[in-house]
Amino acid sequence: MTPREFLARLRRLPDYRRQLLACRILPAQPARFGSLARPLPDAVAASLQAQGIERLYTHQASAVDAARAGADVTIVTSTASGKTLCYNLPVVERLLAEPAARALYLYPTKALAQDQLGKLNAWDFFRELRPATYDGDTPRDERGLVRRKARVILSNPDMLHVSILPNHPAWASFLASLRFVVVDEVHAYRGVFGSHVALVLRRLQRLCEHYGSRPQFLCTSATIANPQAHVERLLGRPTHLVAEDGAPRGERWFALWNPPLLDAKTGERRSAITEATQLFVEMAKAGVRNITFTRARVVAELILRYAQASLRAGDEPLRERIAAYRAGYRAEQRRQLEQRLFHGDLVGVVATNALELGVDVGGLDAVVLVGFPGTIASTWQQAGRAGRSQRPALALMVALDNPLDQFLARNPHYLFEQPPEQATIDPGNPYILLRHLVCAAMEKPLGPEDQARFGPLLARIADALVEAGELRSLDSRYYWSGTGYPARDVDIRSAGGAPYSIFNCGEGDRLLGTVDAETAFRVVYPGAIYLHQGDSYAVERLDLEARAAYVRPVNVPYYTTPRVQSSVTVEEERESHAVGGAQVAFGEVTATTHVIGYRKHRLFSEEVLEQADLDLPPRSYRTEGLWLTVPVEAQVAAAPQGVDLLGAIHAIEHAALAVAPLFAMCDRWDLDGTSHPNPPDLGLPTIFLHDAYPGGVGIADRCYREIEALLARTREAIEGCECEAGCPGCIHSPTCGSMNEPLDKAGAVWLLQRLLGMGQSETPA
Known part of the structure; x- marks a missing residue:
């Protein structure tokens, strides 16, 4: 079924209410071919021909030539454009010519490494190089064999950090012979994760230098605004950019779908989860193979559960052909789902961004994005995950009922015409750098020569670690003074420590899955309903010391969401400037988040049934933030205009947090905020926005430097909403700890206009 036919089918649905908004058709693109400066070895060329590859695309030829010349190379082209050949060809050519040479391939996920291993084994010339994966799923009794025999090892930054680098004497031969490091999907290495990976790669280069090698880095990326600068910051060294995409592409349709209004006065819309479920089910019934992407685990599980219920009557065979896929599943369950999807056994999968990256899932007809x-x-x-065989493909984005999604629904040109964001990382983040310096010192004593690699904070942080007893200093060098492996205590996926394990009490405490420490208090708190492949599990106990949650299968008509309170204290102001009539500052803050309780929502309707309180410890951390103070003049002017100033700044905070991802390449939950009528350290009504991780990763910094544009976009998002007094599409937040009280929509627009110097005398509507 073509995209045009499927969209026509949707318009014929009985409850269709003009949900389809803008649709952009991207034309097909023909292939453009290039030539290599010198031919490939005969064996390699013959193997390519056996795979049906007679010629290389322009970007493939350019990348191979640059790698042959000894450069570090970054390839930035579209999804399914053949980026793997850009690094596989120079790697195999060198390894066949140099029998002792080795290569390390790093992928952001284990699934991607497994997928690429299967592809490598399909090539004749790769099989003799004995490629193998080395990750957390590799049996311990096989790891030594992989280390000794495999000339191409496929792994991930986590395993490099926690296993390979701390045990480098066992890897001495491999590191000494390492000629290439492939870093795939580098756009995934941003924010906290990217900052960690940048330091892991510096530790790798340090040990390679110790063993006498200097491998080339071959990197691939999807389109971002700053690919070359991002990779150079990631590696700490220059790279050659290849960005001319010569791959062919089929016609692509991209449409927006906005759930219909239920009440024009309140702005309430039909649930996006309900709408996405209907699209998912319609695609399954029409045989349209799809992935439906969600941003939250609970949403993925709810859509699967609702779809299963919708398909029960007479559609049992189809019900077995849909599934959920997300982080936290056991390895064997992930592999099974990947294989079922690749071979066409599954017609639909609801997934988090765990499947966003380049795992080959076969020919997809469509993708649904549940929310921006x-x-x-x-x-x-x-x-780009759909239409991988030059066939027409469809992408549908379902707008959530939040300010950012509704802004995009009203302004689809922004989605279609806005260039991609910059990727943000900060290898100099002192909180993250501190832990990696401990790891580096354990691997090899730190010395003055390491400052060029780890930055100017090295000596200051190392001295602090000496005072803390973690390092000792001797003759201008720093030595690890502890025992064991410090890397095991550093979770590079977050700044919150080791993940929590989830055990099923109903099956003898069998491991059900995992959840990272950052979100454990929001997902597996006592009383929570944990969803897994559409099944409900009640959290009976959360063991903070053991980092374990114990759950039991239940059949209940509700799911749960956490209630969170936040507060911020200014520690140090670094800089400030005026914004209209206000002052905005940037610096260090201490942020405190506290999961104070949870809500029970009725399945299918999402109605709040009841609330419960929790007694969990708060979490405080020092980070970077900005704060905007409302001047006295605006406070004096607010009362006569009928503006609830606290409600206005609260509304601006909610909307600004939702819109901020447009200005920095971050997830909505990478940034947090709060508002306060009179914080003791400032004495004026204040809006705070801060990085949601210790130390900060540059997100609040970017928002500070674009504060005028951020406030203007926030005003557009609020003012452009059709509701009267505020709704989830403009100023309501689903995670607000104060139950979205007080909020003043008109007051927020009035205050923003005043702050931006627009019509300061108008009375709010």
Whole structure:
């Protein structure tokens, strides 16, 4: 079924209410071919021909030539454009010519490494290089064999960090012979994760230098605004950019779907989860193979559960052909789902961004995006998963009832015409750098020569670690003074420590899955309903010391969401400037988040049934933030205009947090905020926005430097909403700890206009 035919089918649905908004058709693109400076070895060329590859695309030829010349190379082309050949060809050519040479391939997910291993084994010339994966799923009794025999090892930054680098004496031969490091999907390495990976790669280069090697880095990326600068910051060294895409592409349709209004006065819309479920089910019934992407685990599980219920009557065979896929599943369950999807056994999968990256899932006809993925880059990355065989493909984005999604629904040109964001990382983040310096010192004593690699904070942080007893200093060098492996205590996927394990009490405490420490208090708190492949599990106990949650299968008509309170204290102001009549500052803050309770929502209707309180410890951390103070003049002017000033700044805070991902390549939850009528350290009504991780990763910094544009976009998002007094589409937040009280929509628009110097005398509507 073509995209045109399927969209026509949707318009014929009995409850269709003009949900389809803008539709952009991207034309097909023909292939453009290039030539290599010198031919490939005969064996390699013959193997390519056996795979049906007679000629290389322009970007493939350019990348191979640059790699042959010894450069570090970054390839930035569209999804399914053949980027793997850009690094596989120079790697295999070198390894066949140099029998002792080795290569390390790094992927952001284990699924992607497994997928690429299967592809490598399909090539004749790769089989003799004995490629193998080395990750957390590799049996321990096989790891030594992989280390000794495999000339191409496929792994991930986590395993490099926690296993390979701390045990480098056992890897001495491999590191000494390492000629290439492939870093795939580098756009995924942003924010906290990217900052960690940048330091892991510096530790790798340090040990390679110790063993006498200097491998080339070959990197691939989806389209971002700053690919070359991002990779150079990631590696700490220059790279050659290849960005001319010569791959062919089929026609692509991209449409927006906005759930219909239920009440024009309140702005309430039909649930996006309900709408996405209907699209998912219609695609399954029409045989349209699809992935439906969501940003939250609970949403993926709810859509699967609702779809299963919808398909029960007479559609049992089809019900077995849909599934959910997300982080936290056991390895064997993930592999099974990937294989079923690749071989066409599954017609539909509801997934988090765990499937956004390039795992080959076969020929997909469509993707559904449940909500804006958080960045323009991720939007096109997810949309690009469909139509991989030059067939017409469809992408549908279902707008959530939040300010950002509704802004995009009203302004679809922004989605289609806005360039992708910059990727943001900060290898100098002192909180993250501190832990990696401990790891580096354990691997090899730190010395003055390491400052060029780790930055100017090295000596200051190392001295602090000496005072803390973690390092000892001797002759200008720093030595690890502890025992064991410090890397095991550093979770590079977050700044919150080791993940929590989830055990099923109903099956003898069998491991059901995992959840990272950052979100454990929001997902597996006592009383929570944990959803897994559409099944409900009640959280009976959360063991903070053991980092374990114990759950039991239940059949209840509700699911749960956490209630969170936040507060911020200014520690140090670094800089400030005027914004209209206000002052905005940037610096260090201490942020405190506290999961104070949870809500029970009725399944299918999402109605709030009841609330419960929790007694969990608060979490405080020092980070970077900005704060905007409302001047006295605006306070004096607010009362006569009928403006509830606290409600206005609260509304601006909510909307600004939702719109901020348009200005920095971050997830909505990478940034947090709060508002306060009179914080003791400032004495004026204040809006705070801050990085949601210790130390900060540059997100609040970017928002500070674009504060005028951020406030203007926030005003557009609020003022452009059709509701009267505020709704989830403009100023309501689903995670607001104060139950979205007080909020003043008109007052927020009035205050923003005043802050931006627009019509300061108008009375709010």
